[in-house]
Amino acid sequence: MVWLFDYDLTLYGEEERHVLVSLDRRISAYVQKTIGGTFEHASEIRTEYLHRYGTTLAGLMALHGTDPDDFFDFIHDAQYLVYPVPAPAKRDLLLSLKGPRGVFTNGRHDWSEAGMRSMGILDCMDFVFDLKALGWVGKPHDIAYEKMENFLKGRLGADFNASGIVLLEDSLRNLEPAHARGWITILVNPVENAPDWVDFHIPHLLDLDKIVNKLPC
Numbered sequence: 553m554v555w556l557f558d559y560d561l562t563l564y565g566e567e568e569r570h571v572l573v574s575l576d577r578r579i580s581a582y583v584q585k586t587i588g589g590t591f592e593h594a595s596e597i598r599t600e601y602l603h604r605y606g607t608t609l610a611g612l613m614a615l616h617g618t619d620p621d622d623f624f625d626f627i628h629d630a631q632y633l634v635y636p637v638p639a640p641a642k643r644d645l646l647l648s649l650k651g652p653r654g655v656f657t658n659g660r661h662d663w664s665e666a667g668m669r670s671m672g673i674l675d676c677m678d679f680v681f682d683l684k685a686l687g688w689v690g691k692p693h694d695i696a697y698e699k700m701e702n703f704l705k706g707r708l709g710a711d712f713n714a715s716g717i718v719l720l721e722d723s724l725r726n727l728e729p730a731h732a733r734g735w736i737t738i739l740v741n742p743v744e745n746a747p748d749w750v751d752f753h754i755p756h757l758l759d760l761d762k763i764v765n766k767l768p769c
């Protein structure tokens with residue numbers, strides 16, 4: 553089994569949404585810097601690009617020729633950001649999982665690494681496969697999942713098996729291509745209902761221990 557974790561709202565949950573809000577504020581500031589106008593308008597454009605292109609960055613790149621590293625250097629300025637609190641229970645849970653563990657994120661690696669350092673779980677991960685490694689084309693584009701598989705094939709060799717990949721994600725949209733590839737999908741989200749095709753649904757990462765025995769190992 554290979555364990556892949558989305559970072560935002562998956563490794564830290566809905567109860568720490570202010571972490572993501574602090575980053576979104578920085579993204580809106582970058583949009584404002586790029587297109588001008590008010591912060592409020594920039595915030596609306598941020599959301600519009602997110603829905604139309606999958607990420608705000610993808611919209612900025614397509615429409616404004618944004619350099620992705622310039623974007624991330626700006627939005628990851630630590631003085632404006634909030635990080636998740638120390639999470640010893642998550643650490644124990646992650647260390648109990650057998651098989652490689654990694655992060656599969658639409659952010660640049662330094663954001664999730666700083667957050668995991670804050671939570672005390674950075675050393676629980678064997679790798680961070682980030683948007684830069686994905687050539688700046690992230691989930692839910694199918695090419696992102698293909699690149700993730702190729703990376704795992706390189707690490708695991710003959711042991712690679714798509715049906716042995718578990719993806720934990722708060723976003724259904726990002727789980728769908730994983731399901732299509734035969735990965736095991738776990739929706740980590742406090743919403744009440746999940747579609748039938750989702751293999752497992754837990755409200756919070758710490759609930760993983762309740763279903764881990766049901767996974768085919």
Ligand SMILES: [Mg+2]
Pocket residue numbers: 558559560561562721722723
């Ligand atoms: Mg997420």
